[in-house]
Amino acid sequence: MPSLLDLRRTAAALVAVAMSAALIAFAFIISDSFRTQMQTGARLSVGDASVVVERAKGSQAPGSDLDDALLNQVSALDGVASVRGIHWDVIQLDLPEQLRHAAGVSVSAQDVPALSRFTTLSSGRLPSATGEVAISTELAEQQGLSVGDTIRLTADSTGKNTDAPRSAPTVVGIVSAGPDTDLAGIGAVYATTEQLQAMGARTSYYQLYVTATPGTDAQALTAKVEQTVHAVQPGASVQSRDDVVAQRSQSQQGGTMIATVLNILAPVCAAVAVIVIATTFSTLVARQTRTIGLMRCIGTTRRQVMLAVLRTGLVTGLAGSVLGTAAGTGIAAAVVSSGRFADLKADQLTISPVSLGLTVALGTLVTLIAVLRPARRATRISPLVALTGQVASTRQAGRARLWTAVAGVVVAIIGAALVALGVQASDIYITAGGSAVVGIGTILALPLLVTAIIGLIGRISGDRRFPVLHLATRNLARNSGRSAATAATLFVCVLVGSGLFVGLSSLSASFDAILGHSSPVDARVFGVTPQTDTAQLTKQVKAVDGVKDVTYVPSLDLTQTVDGQTKDINVDVIDVGAIAPVVRSTSGLEDLDDSTLVVGGIYQIPDGSTVTLTGAAGSVELTARVREGWGAVVSPAVAQRLNGDTPTNTTMWVRSTGNSMTSDTERSLNATVRGQTLMVQGSAAATEQMSSIITRMALIVCLVLGAALVIALSGLANTTDVSVLERIREIGVLRATGSSRREIRRLIVTEGTLLAAVGGGLGLVVGSLLGTAGTLAAAGEMEGMTVTIPWLALLGTLAVTLAVGLLASLRPAGRAASVAPVMALSEE
Numbered sequence: 073m074p075s076l077l078d079l080r081r082t083a084a085a086l087v088a089v090a091m092s093a094a095l096i097a098f099a100f101i102i103s104d105s106f107r108t109q110m111q112t113g114a115r116l117s118v119g120d121a122s123v124v125v126e127r128a129k130g131s132q133a134p135g136s137d138l139d140d141a142l143l144n145q146v147s148a149l150d151g152v153a154s155v156r157g158i159h160w161d162v163i164q165l166d167l168p169e170q171l172r173h174a175a176g177v178s179v180s181a182q183d184v185p186a187l188s189r190f191t192t193l194s195s196g197r198l199p200s201a202t203g204e205v206a207i208s209t210e211l212a213e214q215q216g217l218s219v220g221d222t223i224r225l226t227a228d229s230t231g232k233n234t235d236a237p238r239s240a241p242t243v244v245g246i247v248s249a250g251p252d253t254d255l256a257g258i259g260a261v262y263a264t265t266e267q268l269q270a271m272g273a274r275t276s277y278y279q280l281y282v283t284a285t286p287g288t289d290a291q292a293l294t295a296k297v298e299q300t301v302h303a304v305q306p307g308a309s310v311q312s313r314d315d316v317v318a319q320r321s322q323s324q325q326g327g328t329m330i331a332t333v334l335n336i337l338a339p340v341c342a343a344v345a346v347i348v349i350a351t352t353f354s355t356l357v358a359r360q361t362r363t364i365g366l367m368r369c370i371g372t373t374r375r376q377v378m379l380a381v382l383r384t385g386l387v388t389g390l391a392g393s394v395l396g397t398a399a400g401t402g403i404a405a406a407v408v409s410s411g412r413f414a415d416l417k418a419d420q421l422t423i424s425p426v427s428l429g430l431t432v433a434l435g436t437l438v439t440l441i442a443v444l445r446p447a448r449r450a451t452r453i454s455p456l457v458a459l460t461g462q463v464a465s466t467r468q469a470g471r472a473r474l475w476t477a478v479a480g481v482v483v484a485i486i487g488a489a490l491v492a493l494g495v496q497a498s499d500i501y502i503t504a505g506g507s508a509v510v511g512i513g514t515i516l517a518l519p520l521l522v523t524a525i526i527g528l529i530g531r532i533s534g535d536r537r538f539p540v541l542h543l544a545t546r547n548l549a550r551n552s553g554r555s556a557a558t559a560a561t562l563f564v565c566v567l568v569g570s571g572l573f574v575g576l577s578s579l580s581a582s583f584d585a586i587l588g589h590s591s592p593v594d595a596r597v598f599g600v601t602p603q604t605d606t607a608q609l610t611k612q613v614k615a616v617d618g619v620k621d622v623t624y625v626p627s628l629d630l631t632q633t634v635d636g637q638t639k640d641i642n643v644d645v646i647d648v649g650a651i652a653p654v655v656r657s658t659s660g661l662e663d664l665d666d667s668t669l670v671v672g673g674i675y676q677i678p679d680g681s682t683v684t685l686t687g688a689a690g691s692v693e694l695t696a697r698v699r700e701g702w703g704a705v706v707s708p709a710v711a712q713r714l715n716g717d718t719p720t721n722t723t724m725w726v727r728s729t730g731n732s733m734t735s736d737t738e739r740s741l742n743a744t745v746r747g748q749t750l751m752v753q754g755s756a757a758a759t760e761q762m763s764s765i766i767t768r769m770a771l772i773v774c775l776v777l778g779a780a781l782v783i784a785l786s787g788l789a790n791t792t793d794v795s796v797l798e799r800i801r802e803i804g805v806l807r808a809t810g811s812s813r814r815e816i817r818r819l820i821v822t823e824g825t826l827l828a829a830v831g832g833g834l835g836l837v838v839g840s841l842l843g844t845a846g847t848l849a850a851a852g853e854m855e856g857m858t859v860t861i862p863w864l865a866l867l868g869t870l871a872v873t874l875a876v877g878l879l880a881s882l883r884p885a886g887r888a889a890s891v892a893p894v895m896a897l898s899e900e
Contacts, residue, residue, distance in 0.1 A: 083786070083790065085348060085349040085352040085353065085385075085388050085392070085439070085442075085787075085790075086388050086391060086392045086395075087392070087782075087783065087786035088344070088345035088348040088349055088352075088392070088783045088786060088787060089345055089349065089388065089389055089391075089392025089393055089396060089435050089438070089439050090392040090393070090395045090396035090399065091345065091396060091779055091780075091782055091783045091786075092342045092344070092345040092396065092435065092438065092783065093392060093393045093395075093396025093397050093400065093431055093432070093434070093435035094396040094397070094399045094400035094403070094779075095396075095400060095776065095779050096342070096396075096400065096431045096434060096435070097396065097397045097399075097400030097401050097404065097427070097428065097431040098400040098401075098403055098404045100424070100427035100428075100430070100431060101400070101401060101404035101405070101408070101421075101422065101423055101424075101427065102404060102407075102408070102413075102416075104422040104423070104424050104427055105404075105408050105416050105420050105421055105422045106416070107321070107422070108420045108421075108422040109415075109416060109417075109420045110321040111317060111321045112251070112420060113251030113320070113321075114251070114316070114317040114318075114319075114320035114321045115317055116190060116250065116251045116252035117251055117252060117320060118281070118313055118316055118317060118320075119156075119252070119281060119283075120283050121156070121281035121282055121283050121313060122282060122283060122284040122288070122290050122293055122294075122312070122313050123281075123282040123284070123290075123293060123294050123297045123310065123311070123312060123313065124279060124280070124281055124282070124310075124311050124312075124313065124316045125138065125146070125279060125280040125282065125297065125301050125308055125309070125310050126278065126279045126308065126309040126311075127276070127277070127278060127279070127305070127307075127308055127309075128305065128307030128308055128309070129307075137274070137276030137277070138157065138276055138277035138278070138279075138280055138305065138308065139276055139277065140157075142280075142300075142301065142304055142305065143155050143157050143277065143280060145300055145304070146280060146282055146297055146300055146301065149293075149296050149297065149300060150296075151284055151285050151288035151289075151292070151293045151296070152282055152283070152284065152285070152293070152297075153283045153284060153285040154282075154283045155280055155281070155282050155283070156280070156281040156283070157277035157279070157280050157281075158182070158183055158277065158278055158279050158281070159181070159182065159183050159265065159268055159273065159274070159275060159276075159277065159278060160180060160181070160182050160183075160278035160279070161180070161181045161268070161273035161274045161278070162178050162179070162180055162181070162229075162258075163178075163179060163180075163181050163225055163226065163227050163261075163271055163272060163273055164177055164178055164179070164225070164226050164227070164228060164229055165177045165178075165179060165215070165223070165224065165225060165226075166224035166225055166226040166228075166238055166239075166240075167224070167599075167749075167751075178229075178258060179211060179225075179258060179259040179260060179261050180258055180259070180260045180261070181225075181260075181261050181263065181268055181271055181273035182253075182260055182261070182262050182263075183262065183263075183265070183268075184198050184199055184200075184206070184262050184263065184264060185198075185247060185249065185252075185253040185262055186252075186253075188250065188252055189250075190250025190251060190252050190253070191247065191248065191249055191250040191252055191253040192247070192248050192250075193206075193245055193246070193247060193248070194209055194212075194246040194247065194248045195218070195219050195245065195246045196219035196243070196244050196245030196246055197244055197245045198244075198245050198247075198262070199241075199244050199245065199262065199263055199264060199267065200264065201264065201267075202264065202266045202267050202270060203241050203242060203267065203270075204241055204242055204244045204263070204264075204267065205223065205241040205242070205243060205244070205261050205262060205263045205267060206243070206244060206245035206246065206247050206261075206262040206263075207223065207243055207245075207246060207247070207259070207260065207261055207262070208246070208247055208248075208249050208259055208260040208261075208262075209246055209247070209248050209249075210258075210259050210260075211259030211260060211261070212243075212246045214259060215259075216742070216746045216747075217243055217246075218243070218246070219243055219244060219245065219246065220242065220243065221242070221243050222240045222241070222242055222243070223240070223241060223243055223261070224238070224239075224240050225238070225239050225240070225241070225261065225271045225272075226238045226239075226271075226272065227271065227272025227273065228272075236272055237270065237271060237272030238272075239267075239270050239271045239272075241263070241267060241270075241271070245262075247260075247262060282297055290312055290313065290314075291312065294310065294311075294312045297310055298310040340564065340565070340568050340776060340780055342434075342438055343564055344561050344564050344565060344780045344783045344784055344787075345438060345442070345783055346438055346441065346442045347442075347557060347560050347561045347564065347787070348561055348783055348784065348786065348787030348790075349385075349388075349438075349439055349442035349443065350442040350443070350445060350446060350557070351554065351557040351558060351561075351787060351791055352787060352790055352791070353381065353384075353385065353442070353443050353446035353447075354445070354446045354449065354554075354557070355554065355790075355791055355794045356446075356794070357381065357446045357447075357449055357450045360450075361453055364377060364450055364453045365453055365454065365455050366455075368453065368454075368455040369455040374451040375451075377447075377450050377451050377453075378447045378448065378450065378451050380450075381443060381446060381447035381450050382440065382443060382444075382447050384443075385439050385440055385442070385443030385447070386436065386439070386440060388439055389435055389436035389437075389438070389439025389440060389443075390432070390435075390436050392435060392439070393431065393432040393433075393434075393435025393436050393439075394432055396431075396435060397428055397431045397432050397435070400431070401423060401428065404421075404423075405421060405423070408420065408421040409421060473519045473520075473552065473553055474519075474520065476516055476519070477516065477517045477518070477519050477520035477521075478517075478520070479516060480512075480513045480514065480515065480516025480517030480518070480520075481513065481517045481520070482513070483509060483512060483513030483516060484509070484510050484513030484514050484516075484517060485513070486509060486513070487506045487507070487508070487509030487510035487511075487512070487513050488506070488510055489506070490502060490503075490505060490506025490509060491503055491506035491507055491510060491842065491845045492506075492845075493506070494506055494845070494849050495845050495848045495849045497849075497852075498849055498850075498851070498852020498853060499849060499852075500846065500849045500850050500853070502849075503845055503846050503849040504846065506845075507571070507842040507845065507846065510838065510842060511564070511567055511838070511842075514563070514567075514834070514838055515560050515563065515564070518556040518557075518559060518560050518563065518834075519552050519553055519555075519556040521556075521834060522548075522552060522555050522556045522559050522830055522831075523549055523552045523555075523556075525830050525834075526545045526548050526549050526555070526826070526830065527545065527549060529541070529545050529826070530542050530545030530546060530549070533545065540815065540818050540819050540822055541822055541826070543819060544819055544822040544823040544826055545826070547795075547799075547819075547823055548823055548826065548827060551795075554791060554795070555827060557791075558787065558788055558791050558827055558831070559827050559828075559830050559831030559834070560831065561783070561784035561787050561788070561831070562781075562784050562788070562827075562828055562831035562832050562835065562873055562876065562877075563831040563832070563834050563835040563838075564780070564835070565777060565780040565781050565784055565835065565873070566831070566832045566834075566835030566836050566839060566869055566870070566873055567834075567835040567838055567839040567842075568777070568780075568839065569773065569777040569780075569835075569839065569869050570835060570836050570839030570840050570843060570866055570869060571839040571840070571842045571843035571846065572773045572843065573770075573773070573843065573862050573865045573866060573869070574839070574840055574843025574844055574846075574847060574859070574860075574861060574862065574866075575843050575846055575847055575850075576766060576769060576770050576773065577860045577861070577862035577865065578843075578847040578857065578858065578859050578860045579766060579847075579857070580763075580766050580770075580860075581858070581860035582854075582857045582858050582860065583759075583762060583763070583766070585656075585657070585857070585858065586854050586855070586857055591701060591755050591758070592655040592656045592657045592658070592659075592701055592702070593654075593655055593656075593725045593726070593755075594656070594726055594727055594728045594732065594733040594754065594755055595725075595726040595728070595733055595738060595741060595752055595753065595754035595755065596723050596724065596725055596726070596752070596753045596754075597609075597613070597723065597724035597726065597741070597745055597750055597751070597752055598723055598750065598751045598752075598753065599721075599749050599750040599751055600624065600721060600722045600723060600724055600750070601721050601722075602719035602720070602721070606624060606722075609724065609745075609750075610622055610724075612744050612745075613724065613726060613741065613744060613745070615744075616737065616740045616741050616744055617736075617737065617740060618728050618729055618730070618733075618734060618736065618737030618740065619726055619727070619728055619729070619737065619741070620727045620728055620729045621653055621654050621726075621727045622654065622724050622725065622726050622727070623650060623651055623653070623654045623724070623725050624722045624723070624724055624725070625644050625645065625646060625651065625722060625723050625724075625725055626644070626645040626711065626720045626721070626722045627642055627643065627644050627645065627720065627721055627722065627723055628642070628643050628645065628687060628706075628711060628714060628715055628720055629641075629642055630642070630643060630685045630686060630687045630714060631685070631686040631687075632677075632683055632684070632685055632686075633683070633684040633685075633686070634677055634681060634682075634683050634684075634696075635681070641675070641685070641704055642704065643669070643685070643703075643704040643705060643706050644702070644703060644704065644705050644706075644723070645705075645706060645707070645708055645710075645711040645720075646661065646664065646702070646705050646706075646707070646708075647707075647708050648661050648664060651725065653727070654725050654726070654727040655725065655727070656727075657701075659701070659855060660699035660700060660701050660702055661699070661702065661705070663697040663699065664697075664705060664706075664707055665707060666707050666709045666710055667694060667695060668694055668695055668696075668697055668706075668707075669683050669685065669694040669695070669696050669697070669704065669705070669706055669710075670697050670699050670702055670704070670705040670706075671696055671697070671698060671699075671703070671704045671705075672698070672699070672700050672701070672702065672703055672704070673698055673700065675704060677696045677698070678696065678698075679696060679697060679698040680695060680696065680697075681695075681696045682694070682695060682696075683695075683696050685706070685710075685714055686714075687714030687715045688714070688715050688716065688718050689712075689713065689714055689715050689716035689718070690713060690714065691714075692710055692713050692714055694706070694710065726741065726754075732755065732756070732759045733754050733755050733756045733759065734756055734760075735756045735757070735760060737754075737756070738752065738754040738756040741754065777869070781872060781873070781876050784876060785876045785879060785880050786880075788824060788827070788828070788876065788877060788880035788881075789879075789880035789881075789883060789884065792820065792823070792824050792880060792881055792884040793883065793884040793887065795823075795884070796820060796884045796885075796887055796888045799888075800891055803816060803888050803891050804891060804892075804893050804894075806819075807891065807892075807893040808893040813889040813890070814889070816885070816888050816889045816891075817885040817886065817888065817889040818885075819885075819888075820881050820884055820885035820888050820889075821878060821881045821882065821885045823881065824877045824878065824880050824881030824884075824885075825874055825877040825878050825881065826877075827877060828873050828874050828876055828877025828878075828880075829870075829873075829874055829877065831873070832869070832870050832873030832874065832877075833870065835873075836866055836869065836870055840861065840866060844859050844861075847859045
């Protein structure tokens with residue numbers, strides 16, 4: 073049986089499928105490319121090894137190391153081509169006692185790396201003898217070191233082991249480490265085995281990389297290596313290459329956030345496409361009512377009618393999915409190959425046939441799902457109704473829409489209750505789930521809402537004051553189902569867009585406050601001793617461009633006792649009034665008094681527990697209060713009881729101008745204190761990284777929202793065009809009774825724009841409310857988060873939505889205006 077539907081009229085559905093498939097393909101390729109990026113780094117770190125052996129974590133007992141004897145045993149196994157052992161350990165920069173608590177004092181000690189296109193020499197050469205080391209670019213920048221300088225190192229991690237080895241090798245090279253070399257993500261020192269031993273690093277092997285002979289079964293080899301290693305070192309880890317690559321890939325973040333956002337937003341386009349496809353096919357089925365009825369009269373079965381509609385849907389879905397997948401693949405390839413998208417490189421572009429096939433399958437499946445309801449409606453057309461020219465009871469259809477709308481209102485109310493519960497409990501997941509329920513309920517209730525709003529506009533406009541607007545509202549109200557379905561596409565787009573805009577705007581506007589609560593100090597300068605000329609240091613630091621003010625915070629090395637367990641602890645002595653002009657926030661210090669110890673969760677001291685602190689002058693029992701952002705803190709009075717009048721080391725806290733510390737200011741601060749046995753720890757890198765992520769996410773939201781609006785435009789244009797064809801006789805009557813072409817054009821444009829305004833306006837209101845609710849829920853977990861409504865972005869979104877309605881109406885309006893009155897009156 074031939075297709076019943078006009079393929080030319082399915083253009084809107086074809087565009088909708090193609091656009092959604094393009095975005096899904098783009099999201100898949102970007103996700104796969106990010107995965108390749110992470111796996112490439114992991115594979116490079118493994119090299120050509122088939123099995124990786126790693127010594128037991130934290131093992132220091134004699135005989136627990138991976139030594140040459142074990143390496144030789146593994147080398148002798150059948151199927152082993154070679155075994156490569158690597159040295160790696162963590163040692164300390166040999167800094168003055170006052171810098172022991174500064175960040176970045178731990179470095180990794182590693183073998184001399186093999187240079188490659190990933191690991192390169194920035195300057196100098198690789199070390200080849202005792203007394204020589206190369207250092208990583210990160211360590212060189214942090215410590216201000218260059219080729220020819222001396223770096224002081226020690227194996228003493230506590231500052232109390234006077235017998236620990238100390239060395240002062242010469243820096244002969246600076247290495248830019250790639251993924252085939254970098255193992256720890258901290259500053260690194262590269263040296264020969266003899267120099268590693270001189271520095272106090274462990275010279276037993278940290279890992280063994282076992283390379284198999286060609287044709288050897290990797291799983292069987294892993295089992296043999298595991299048996300051999302565990303016979304000597306039961307605590308050692310033995311993993312296959314694939315397991316190690318997977319594990320190291322998961323530890324990398326890369327651009328997973330961007331990929332996640334794309335994967336979350338892609339279904340938005342799919343949802344809009346479903347609405348457009350369903351509306352398009354419902355309209356086309358309605359226009360083919362008589363044809364379907366006649367075919368039923370001559371023996372066509374309901375099954376054949378359904379298959380005819382589904383066949384058209386299948387062709388449309390398959391063609392649109394293939395076109396969209398090709399377009400999405402091309403765009404993704406161009407974006408990744410440019411090298412300007414989230415640090416992806418051209419050689420990391422990954423186009424998986426499985427992902428492409430899945431995209432085509434998803435697009436086709438979405439189309440078939442969307443066509444099911446129109447297809448079932450087509451099978452219910454009675455031959456008698458078609459032959460008599462009568463249509464199904466509009467009263468019955470209206471009653472069904474009414475009950476659906478009422479059910480939608482109930483669902484939306486339930487969703488609103490969930491949203492309120494989520495906000496009350498500060499649970500973003502409950503709030504998100506409730507928001508989804510509100511969205512679904514509002515879509516179901518759209519026929520009622522759209523009819524009510526359009527009717528209200530019609531009554532306000534009046535048939536004399538704004539006759540064109542009044543007639544447009546009557547035309548839209550006559551087919552409330554189609555009007556609601558068309559408005560739904562714009563509603564979904566604007567709902568998601570406005571909700572995300574409110575969330576992102578609130579996060580961006582609150583970021584400085586959030587950072588102020590989690591990291592209230594812009595920068596810390598460690599290493600200030602009682603002998604430091606603080607007046608001169610203050611003068612130097614305040615002279616740095618971008619520095620607003622400074623203060624000094626004493627620190628004490630104490631002993632803590634909790635539940636009978638004793639360990640060392642370093643605490644800051646804070647006078648809240650003195651630091652207030654320098655810190656971004658004093659939140660978390662509200663409980664600080666002369667009987668309280670404020671600590672962060674990292675100290676693993678239970679909130680409310682009793683802690684005994686012991687210092688040079690005595691002991692004090694305090695109640696612990698767990699508050700983040702400050703480390704360990706006591707009041708000046710408590711410090712006096714613990715330390716008396718003994719001079720202490722201090723840390724300079726620096727407040728920058730503007731909303732946060734910038735990289736330029738932090739670099740200038742480093743340059744100012746360099747050479748004075750001082751170290752700077754700032755927040756500029758974290759601030760700029762987060763700001764970049766927010767900007768990228770906002771751009772992605774705009775792009776996805778734009779794609780969804782293009783899908784909505786195609787659907788709106790098609791339904792408006794069909795509406796014009798169905799009303800040719802009515803338009804002819806208007807033309808015959810004196811309406812000009814301009815007035816007819818204005819009427820159609822007004823209908824499209826009004827529908828866009830109603831759908832977009834509802835989406836704007838509901839989306840903004842849900843975005844606000846999500847922000848309030850997040851505020852419970854992110855102190856400093858406040859709601860910010862981005863009025864300009866929301867008004868811009870509404871303006872774009874109105875422009876979509878206008879553009880979608882232009883072509884149908886031109887067709888309506890060109891209808892000749894005589895031809896129109898001759899239509900049946």
